[in-house]
Amino acid sequence: MERDHTSALVEQVREAAARRAPLRIVGGDTKRFYGRAIGGLALETREHCGVLRHDPAELVLTARAGTPLAEIEATLASKGQRLPFEPPHFGPGATLGGAVACGLSGPARARSGPLRDFVLGVRVLTGDGRVLRFGGEVMKNVAGYDVARLMAGSLGILGVLLDVSLKVLPLPPAERTLALEMDEAAALARLAELARSALPLSAGSWVDGRVYLRFEGSEETLDEVQRRLGGEVVIESRDFWSGLREQRHAFFAGDAPLWRCTVPPLAPRLSLAGTPLIEWNGLQRWYRCPPG
DSSP states (O other): BBBOOOOHHHHHHHHHHHHOEEEEEEETTTTSSSOOOOOEEEOOOOTSSSEEEEETTTTEEEEEESSSSHHHHHHTTTTTTTTTOOOOOSSTOOOOHHHHHOOOOOOOHHHHGGGGGGGGEEEOOOOSSOEEEEEEEOOOSSSOOOHHHHHTTTTTTTEEEEEEEEOOOOOOOOEEEEEEEOOHHHHHHHHHHHHHHSSOOEEEEEEETTTEEEEEEEHHHHHHHHHHHHHHOOTTTHHHHHHHHHOOGGGGGGSSSSEEOOOOOOOOOOOOOOOEEEEGGGGGGEEOOOOO
């Protein structure tokens, strides 16, 4: 259901500004663990929701920030489309505004690019109660600061997202994940080699002594890829990749400090304690090890 709560949000921000009272922006509150701890009165955005426009032919979707991510993905899937950056939800209440504000991307990040590359335009509520619009609903060159893309990953520091326009992409005709046994060094070399090749690699990861390779394309293309590379077809591949995206994999369990390292594509094995979980075709590496 579409609901416009712009006026109520503006009033709450202006009242808080007049009293110099801090506000805490809350959508689905599924990513509260991310970033520094904040306080203040909750500025709820969940009631400001609804898909405003979806043009499948132009590959553009515009929705209010409080719209559930699940609703966005279902709307796109009904037309054979998707969010190419695979944003993590971290809970059923995740919203579009929270996804953009956190700027997090999933397993396809290395191939498709970061979330910010798909932000076309935004409508924003500033800290002094003004409603501003940046960008639009088409891909174009921008003169000056591209403020719409600055909102991606800003964690609400620059303002409250009200509406967001995104570039979307078609769903692939098919996908297949192959798993091969190899050590970390061999996996990094294989991932780097495949990332430079013409093969339709959409995600690559190494964990528990196996490299996982996800390819997208026609069934004929995927058959040829499997013939060339070999390996075992992962039957429950969607569960595997969503487990990485949502950090449900056993690697992320426990209380030990979790370290995220983003490195160049050809970076060798890092000399850190413990065995990592590698994502993004080798660009992102997670470690469980003590400080120092």
